Amino acid sequence: METLVPVDGGELWADDTGGDGLPMVLVHPGVGDSTIWDPVLPALAARRRVIRYDARGYGRSPAPGVAYSPAADLGAVLDHFGLARAALVASSMGGAASLALTLNDPERVAGLALLVPGVTGYDGLADADMELYQQIEKLAKAGDTEGIVRLGLGLWGRAAGGSPETDPLAAAHFRAVLPAWFANIGHQRTDPPAFDRLGEIAAPTVLALGELDRPEVVRCNEEMAERIPRCRLVRLAASDHYPTLREPENCARLIEKLYAEAG
Numbered sequence: 001m002e003t004l005v006p007v008d009g010g011e012l013w014a015d016d017t018g019g020d021g022l023p024m025v026l027v028h029p030g031v032g033d034s035t036i037w038d039p040v041l042p043a044l045a046a047r048r049r050v051i052r053y054d055a056r057g058y059g060r061s062p063a064p065g066v067a068y069s070p071a072a073d074l075g076a077v078l079d080h081f082g083l084a085r086a087a088l089v090a091s092s093m094g095g096a097a098s099l100a101l102t103l104n105d106p107e108r109v110a111g112l113a114l115l116v117p118g119v120t121g122y123d124g125l126a127d128a129d130m131e132l133y134q135q136i137e138k139l140a141k142a143g144d145t146e147g148i149v150r151l152g153l154g155l156w157g158r159a160a161g162g163s164p165e166t167d168p169l170a171a172a173h174f175r176a177v178l179p180a181w182f183a184n185i186g187h188q189r190t191d192p193p194a195f196d197r198l199g200e201i202a203a204p205t206v207l208a209l210g211e212l213d214r215p216e217v218v219r220c221n222e223e224m225a226e227r228i229p230r231c232r233l234v235r236l237a238a239s240d241h242y243p244t245l246r247e248p249e250n251c252a253r254l255i256e257k258l259y260a261e262a263g
Contacts, residue, residue: 121193
C-alpha cells in the first residue's frame with residue numbers, strides 16, 4: 001500500500017507490502033531512489049512485511065523545503081507505521097542514516113543489513129569526495145548533466161563498464177536522482193559522527209562491500225566491519241556501488257540470513 005508519510009516540514013512517499021512478523025525497512029542509496037530495490041523486492045516480500053520509502057527529493061517524494069536529518073526521517077517512517085522494532089536494510093547514504101538511528105535508538109533496530117554503506121564521521125573519504133564535488137559543481141555550472149552521469153558511472157558503476165553506453169540501467173537510476181542532489185543542497189543536514197561509535201552497535205549486522213567499488217569506499221567498509229562487534233563481512237566480487245543491480249540473488253540471500261538472525 002502506497003502512502004505519504006508526514007515528516008518535519010514535508011512528507012515522504014512510502015510503500016508497505018503488509019504482512020506479519022518483524023518488519024523489514026529498506027533505505028536507499030544516494031545513487032538511486034527506492035526503485036533500486038526492485039531486483040530484490042519480490043524475494044524479500046514473498047515472506048516478509050517490507051516497507052520502502054523515497055528520501056526527500058528522490059523518486060516520488062517532494063523536494064525539501066526545510067533543513068532535515070536523514071536519521072530523523074527514518075525514525076518518522078518507523079513511527080508512521082507503528083514499528084517499535086524493525087530490521088533495517090540500507091545502502092550507501094541509507095546506511096549512514098540507519099547507523100545514526102541505531103546509535104540514537106538501539107532498541108528499535110533488530111538487525112542491520114548494510115550494502116556498500118556510508119557512515120558519518122569517517123575522514124578517509126574527505127579528500128576524494130572534495131575533489132569529486134568540485135568536478136560535479138563545474139559540470140553543473142556548465143549545464144552538462146550527461147557529463148555528471150558519465151563521471152558518476154565511472155566511479156560507482158565500474159562493474160558494467162562505467163559508462164551510460166555499457167550500463168543504461170544504472171545510468172537511468174543515476175540520472176533520475178540528480179534533481180534530488182541539487183534540491184537537497186542546504187537542506188540535508190549531516191547526522192552526528194558515527195564512525196567512532198560503531199563499537200556500540202549490539203544488533204546482528206552484515207556488511208556487504210562491492211569489490212569493484214571505489215577503493216576509498218572499500219577501505220571504509222572494511223574498517224566499519226572491523227569496528228562493529230560480530231559484524232559479518234561479505235565481499236561481492238561482481239559488485240560496485242550498485243549491488244542490488246549487479247548481484248540481486250546474493251543480496252537477497254544475505255538479507256534473508258540477517259533477517260533470520262534478527263528475528
